[in-house]
Amino acid sequence: MNRVDKKFRDLKNKKKPAFIPFITAGDPDLQTTKALILEFEKKGADIIELGIPFSDPIADGPIIQASYYRSLVRGIKVSHTLDMVSDLRKKSEIPIVSMVSYSTVYKRGCQAFIENAVKAGLDGLTIPDLPVEENNEVFETARKNDFKIVCFVAPTTTEQRMALITQKSQGFLYYISVVGITGVRDKLPEDIVPNINKLKQITNTPIAVGFGVSTPEQAKMIGKVADGVIVGSAIIREIEKYSNEPYEKLVKYVGEFLGQLVVGAKG
Amino acid sequence: MTTTTLKSRKLEREDLAGVTSFPDKTGHFGRFGGKFVPETIMPALDQLEKAYLEAKDDPAFNAELEYYLKEYVGRPSTLYYAERLTKKLGGAKIYLKREDLNHTGAHKINNTIGQILLAIRMGKKRIIAETGAGQHGVATATAAAMFGIECDVYMGEEDMRRQALNVFRMKLLGTRVIPVTSGSKTLKDATNEAFRDWMASVRHTHYILGSVVGPHPYPMMVRDFQIVIGREVKKQILEKEHRLPDYLIACVGGGSNSMGLFHPFIGDKEVRMIGVEAGGLGPEIGQHASTLTSGKIGILHGSASYVLQDEDGQTLPVHSISAGLDYPGVGPEHSYLKDIGRAEYVSITDDEAVNAFQECARLEGIIPALEAAHAIAYTMKFSPKLSKDKLIVICLSGSGDKDSFEVAKKLGYKI
Numbered sequence: 001m002n003r004v005d006k007k008f009r010d011l012k013n014k015k016k017p018a019f020i021p022f023i024t025a026g027d028p029d030l031q032t033t034k035a036l037i038l039e040f041e042k043k044g045a046d047i048i049e050l051g052i053p054f055s056d057p058i059a060d061g062p063i064i065q066a067s068y069y070r071s072l073v074r075g076i077k078v079s080h081t082l083d084m085v086s087d088l089r090k091k092s093e094i095p096i097v098s099m100v101s102y103s104t105v106y107k108r109g110c111q112a113f114i115e116n117a118v119k120a121g122l123d124g125l126t127i128p129d130l131p132v133e134e135n136n137e138v139f140e141t142a143r144k145n146d147f148k149i150v151c152f153v154a155p156t157t158t159e160q161r162m163a164l165i166t167q168k169s170q171g172f173l174y175y176i177s178v179v180g181i182t183g184v185r186d187k188l189p190e191d192i193v194p195n196i197n198k199l200k201q202i203t204n205t206p207i208a209v210g211f212g213v214s215t216p217e218q219a220k221m222i223g224k225v226a227d228g229v230i231v232g233s234a235i236i237r238e239i240e241k242y243s244n245e246p247y248e249k250l251v252k253y254v255g256e257f258l259g260q261l262v263v264g265a266k267g
Numbered sequence: 268m269t270t271t272t273l274k275s276r277k278l279e280r281e282d283l284a285g286v287t288s289f290p291d292k293t294g295h296f297g298r299f300g301g302k303f304v305p306e307t308i309m310p311a312l313d314q315l316e317k318a319y320l321e322a323k324d325d326p327a328f329n330a331e332l333e334y335y336l337k338e339y340v341g342r343p344s345t346l347y348y349a350e351r352l353t354k355k356l357g358g359a360k361i362y363l364k365r366e367d368l369n370h371t372g373a374h375k376i377n378n379t380i381g382q383i384l385l386a387i388r389m390g391k392k393r394i395i396a397e398t399g400a401g402q403h404g405v406a407t408a409t410a411a412a413m414f415g416i417e418c419d420v421y422m423g424e425e426d427m428r429r430q431a432l433n434v435f436r437m438k439l440l441g442t443r444v445i446p447v448t449s450g451s452k453t454l455k456d457a458t459n460e461a462f463r464d465w466m467a468s469v470r471h472t473h474y475i476l477g478s479v480v481g482p483h484p485y486p487m488m489v490r491d492f493q494i495v496i497g498r499e500v501k502k503q504i505l506e507k508e509h510r511l512p513d514y515l516i517a518c519v520g521g522g523s524n525s526m527g528l529f530h531p532f533i534g535d536k537e538v539r540m541i542g543v544e545a546g547g548l549g550p551e552i553g554q555h556a557s558t559l560t561s562g563k564i565g566i567l568h569g570s571a572s573y574v575l576q577d578e579d580g581q582t583l584p585v586h587s588i589s590a591g592l593d594y595p596g597v598g599p600e601h602s603y604l605k606d607i608g609r610a611e612y613v614s615i616t617d618d619e620a621v622n623a624f625q626e627c628a629r630l631e632g633i634i635p636a637l638e639a640a641h642a643i644a645y646t647m648k649f650s651p652k653l654s655k656d657k658l659i660v661i662c663l664s665g666s667g668d669k670d671s672f673e674v675a676k677k678l679g680y681k682i
Contacts, residue, residue, distance in 0.1 A: 107580035154307040180467030
């Protein structure tokens, strides 16, 4: 069984939401990324969303853009990230889903990309710039490999598209909480709850919510209505803050920050 | 003779009838095109496509568009026989399609008038756009001012420096010019920022993309709004020469002026179509923007097309003296025309373009945009090999007034 499916099944039994931190592979370097993943697991993260840096991410705000940039200028390639994941698998079974641009997947070839990802020990992908109608090969290849392609639903998504997306999404659904790009926000929109309830009526696939979730209070609010809470920019901002410190210190401080979010989300 | 031209000779008229009906219903031109954007803006693209297809068949919409193109833009633009250039080169007879004579000095306004009418039809309250050389930005700001709609234009900091005059023009027209400081600070990054704005503003804002790039329906829609260039050329050349031209030559950045010129001739297989890309400083990575001549298929800004990327799909740096050609992608339909051998693509260096810029000024009394100077430069290399009975039409996509400072700097003049 895929690690993502198993994790959501276990959490469902415990009646707890999944806490899903996002970090960028290679920011500030891959050794730190690996150490952060292990620390996050210790602090109670359930699934890791591992961002594969891309030069032109149109769904991302300044914090994640800057983080991608820091990784890319260090010369981090997809192959380095996959090597890091393989290495990490010697120590951890935490489910890892990679956020990757379709530009990167397409360049390698969908099949080759997914096969390499499976071999490295990734459990799935979120591809923000691949709408469900574009490439069925991605979903088919994933299915054959017990690998998950997690699809997005946005507040602008029509009911017709919702039906299509819920049929296609594997592992879980990623509900984008705001109309906009990733980033830290003081307030989350009020239509989250009705939209999630609408989704729950048409699918049994777990629903995780991301974009803008940045404080323990917001994590708590989302944890009550959704099956998963995704926090990205707020964590990246912490990493950036400590990026000049020795990496043990960075890992410790960011880990403590994450611990508070976990407590918020799980109540 | 290149292999592509041999291949193009084999294409029959019936095959080409199919080609002109592209894109298919899902927005693909063969393996190119499509919609590769975040889910948040997918519904807006569906809405735009629906609104466009309805408007396209609505006589009232077309009458309104025609009215503004005639009375406001000043169409039709002339097809001018460049006599001294022709004599100097000694080969084919050369005509210039004078898109520089349009209001705002470039072909870009053909598209912005069309899209703003569509935005009004869709009830959108705000306009955003990206711009490289500033010509699309000015054309958008102009249309927005004329219709009284709020407008924000994203422009790379580096381009704002190179095109300070256009920045000021946009401000005069009441548009907010938002400097883009990410990445290479040029057109690619301005496009990223415009998309990011649209991610948040999509419910009430229309994004006027300036070229035949981006997700479906943009490549189709922008082409259709620029097709007026080629349609007029066809009519004008038949009146003047009683036959079709042998060669169409136009510059290609994203590819909107060239696609507008080429498209009505796709079915006329005796007409050879040549797109001219920016060869910049040379063939090394980062020194040029020759996407079709040296790129490979990939995804950028919402569609599959030839792109300049590394093995991980990361966009490579590009360079051109012309801010309008300084782009690592190209329209999917151009990619398709290249693949089937219907159009050919070549490149011209910065120096060759600057030389053509000056030659055109001295010989014809026309200062061409640096973008269009690439098409002229290729003609200067190509035409002398041709016999006198051949006909070339160059799309003079815009005026070079905006480039005077940049060229002066390059030539060592102090203004």
